Amino acid sequence: MSEYGEPLDVLHRVFGYTGFRGLQEEVVRHAVAGGSGLVLMPTGGGKSLCFQIPALCRPGLGVVVSPLIALMEDQVAALRQQDIKAAALHSELPPDEARAVWRDLDSGELKLLYVSPERLTLDSTLARLDEMRVALFAIDEAHCVSQWGHHFRPEYRALPVLAQRFPRVPRLALTATADPRTVTDIQRQLGLEDSPLFRASFDRPNIAISAQPRDHERGQLRRFIKTASDGTGAGLIYCGTRRKAEQTADWLKQDGYDSLVFHAGLEPSAKREAHRRFARGDAVVMAATIAFGMGIDRPDVRYVAHTDLPRSPESWYQEIGRAGRDGLPAQAQLLYGAGDIALARHRIMESGASDEQKRVERQRLEAMVGIAEASTCRRQILLRCFGEDAPEPCGACDICLTPPRLFDGTVAAQKMLSAVLRTGRRFGLGHVVDVLLGKATQKVTQFGHDQLPTFGVGRDLTEAAWRGVARQLVAQGALDVAVENHGELVPTDAARPILKGEQPVMLREELVTQPARGSLRARGSIEAPSDPRFAALREWRKRTALAQGVPAYVIFQDRTLVEIAAEQPETLDQLGTIPGVGNTKLERYGKDVLRVLREHAAA
Template identity: 45%
Template sequence: MSDSKATNALSLLQTVFGYDAFRSHQAEIIDDLVAGSDCFVLMPTGGGKSLCYQIPALIRPGTAIVVSPLIALMQDQVSALKANGVKAAYYNSTLDYESADQVLMQLHTGQLDLLYVSPERLLNQTFFQQLQQLPIALFAIDEAHCISQWGHDFRPEYSKIGQLRDYFPQVPFIALTATADAATRQDILQRLNLHQPHVHVSSFDRPNIRYTVFEKRQPMKQLLSFLEARPGHQESGIVYCLSRKRVEEVALQLQDKGYRAKAYHAGLPGDVRQAVHQQFIRDEVDIVVATVAFGMGIDKPNVRFVVHYDLPKNIEGYYQETGRAGRDGLESEALLLYGAQDIVTARHFVENNPNEDQRRIENFKLSCMVDFAEAQSCRRSVLLNYFDERTDHACGNCDICLNPPRFFDATVAAQKALSCVYRLDQGFGVRHVIDVLRGMEHERIRQLNHQSLSTYGIGKEYSVVEWDSLIRQLIHLGYLVQDIQQYSVLKLTEKAGDLLKGKVSLQLAMPRNKVPKSTRGGQKNKADLTADELERFETLRRLRKDIADSEERPAYQVFGDAALIEMAKRCPQNDSELLAINGVGESKLARYGFEFLNQLRQFE
């Protein structure tokens, strides 16, 4: 890139988008793309992927075509670009005939800097032929992992996108994704037929997100304990559940507790889903309880927490979903609740996959997810190492680092558990084994005459929660297995023999099932504000909400929380001082500057 174009890129970043400097890798990617090179970009959610093609789209001649599978994300990004004064539109199945015709007219007359399209609409023969007659600035393939059958979110409609490269030999292509392991990365490069692409891999570390994992015990009680530290209805969050039924149950229970929560899943009518989506991005709903389909199309920067009520199927999905928290760089939290039954259920679904290769890959990915959930060392290190970003130092911002597990000599306890499984002829599940160990008296034990077993009542020193944790660790360490085909009964492995015979000793972690009340999130982000500054922030937040409502747009598209916090601290008094606030560009200064400066001057 010439010096003038580099200066142009930085100038556009500052004047259009309102940021002082590029983040890691952004400048290099923009440089490559403006120069006409193909790029492959692996950058975490919230890392600033969109700017990597949006700024080149403003520099290169023609219209940039952005391919996205996510209709909601298209709409959100186009709305945000327009708020910054960029000429953008989307072209997908949501448009009526007249609106679609209007977009095509803008495209053909050179009125658009960026056009977002769905893969199906892009590959429509008529539209495809029209593109070949027009000046195209670049092609951006967003969510590029969708093209790979080894990715966690393979979409068949992406499979033909690779054909594009041959038809537009002079147009640079950029493929972007937030989550892809080494095999998926290679598959993406091959399938998209990129020409000697420049590969840019950013750090996967999101230091502003605190990762916490707890064994699932009364999960609703654990969730409520987590939420209690978030007073009022001022923080946005997502709670992910694996089934539609659980989504609705959790949403109703949160509503009963006074939270502004709504359910979202594919079984709901389209207008209901659309309404929930709009209410969430406009801060009219604080918590969305959803299946994993929700959030893919949301570019909402002020999500302060993401909770997984059930164990995700793979680390890629978990990483992408937790990455929806704290996109504005402010402190946020990711809480995962999981239990042994979650693992059994997930493995059952994997084993039902008729494709042997897919089954092998999914089993590996699930095992890695379980390893993360059951880790006794820094969780961020486990996460980063999975994505080949090697690190061996503790992060200081996960539950393991902040509250290290306590280990104890569990040899005798483990022998008791294994002996009990053996005495029960390896024919019963976890709960019944625990009942026998603890000497419980109920009808089923009497009917089976299990009170006469030598292991009956030998484990009264441990609670149900403690035994459940110990048995789960024995499963994880390979001393026990749960037979999915036989109602998840516990069975001994060959490895169990040496432990039962006392040939080896065993250290296990004491169980931790109580979720401590959160001390982070938005309240923490504002903790360093003085009382006067906090009052200013809340006043500015109300002004932002009024403006956003009048324009029928999300509040964060006016200004983000980080910008409001900076305004509350620095209290700018004129145009140049307001422009110096990160997130304030010239278009937003022209649109909102008068009202915000008027309010800020009143503080003085």
């Protein structure tokens, strides 16, 4: 046993918590005893403590494999706030700082080392570790090792060397996002087939989820942000392209938001600055591609929106999981269209992947389409993708709050398919809808489509309803969108039985309203108070973090500040009982916190 003591004592004295959550204690005690395993635990579920505490309790150095430099640096900063000797080793570290890290390692000064996979698996690094006592290896974001994972990283494929070279050292692989296929591949790649699988529920009940067909995107986003933002936390808007991310950040800025942009095409200095601003704790809105986010530790992201359909439930789950890590209410909204579905299918078909890989990617995409077009609880469908059955509807997603109505849409589907065929399968949705509605536009009359039998046969439905019919037929596979050819609608083989009346089609009525403000509220979450003490504590935390050059949440998380504002401790002993206030932080910040509370006691 190291100088840090027993796990429960470390949890309380160092991290400030009175008890473990969920599977944490089982994982920790297993690893402290020298056991290896795979840990599946949702974002915000406390994965880091599962390897940090065993690393402190076992003799020697804890080595943490992490794919992102920003994540390593943030976690090291948080550990140093607890007076834990930690460092990061990666490709962007200046040579003199890297030499200082190795000096500290050689002298036994460090207790936790965060390292990138490519740096760890260098022969020189492994040779140095051979000479040290290693407490454990933790492989964070372990889905990166799997070819089926949504963020496959080839450099992770070299990590099996750890089992071969350090057979007596426990290995913990941890991830918040893995379907059953990915789980099996992680276990095989890392030699964990005979080790336990620790599987927590993937449910994040404090995140309220909703999805809408993309109609007037900017208006939809404006309404969502107004509803979901608390004015102090951050927001994430995921966009399908770099250009769209830049345009979104621009109009948000014109609307008065403190908006940032992030994508892989930015200069490294611009990406670092955007990440620094986001991590610092400012109330920013980040418009980004999926290049931003994996490993983001900021706990007070209040909302995540997608302006395009994600490629799989795993991708969507990880991205919306960046909201509400502090346990406070958060919201996630998905906007999507028929073009997204068709484009994603086209990209899979045209990719250079193997047939098996294409088949799996297509299955995942169709599962994501099923979530978007759901007529029953979205959360139940999402959890089912991870092999988890929720016995009851969540009661908090948009489907549960406003159940859609289904209708027999066979005739409507036949009208739509017939109009596509009679116009020659060479026109986009707008033109086809004009024909159905009997609009004699210049383009309709130019091609003589006002003389077709289908001209005006669709006046019983609105334009929005016809767009919904087309989108749902694309989702069901009866229509395709020729993405390489200006978006023309093209019937598929699945359209034939519909046109012949051999196959009925059930469709959802299009909803044009959103849940009222405040009605889309997640289960199992605590409310952030509109308490001046809470606001004052956040302001003090921001100033303190800026002075130290660290993210605000490594000082105290919002959840801890909520508890402090609610309990109103008057002494250091009372403050020390608040979850998240360990001995080091009590000594370092306790007097300042009590002072802020006294100054705002009468507010």
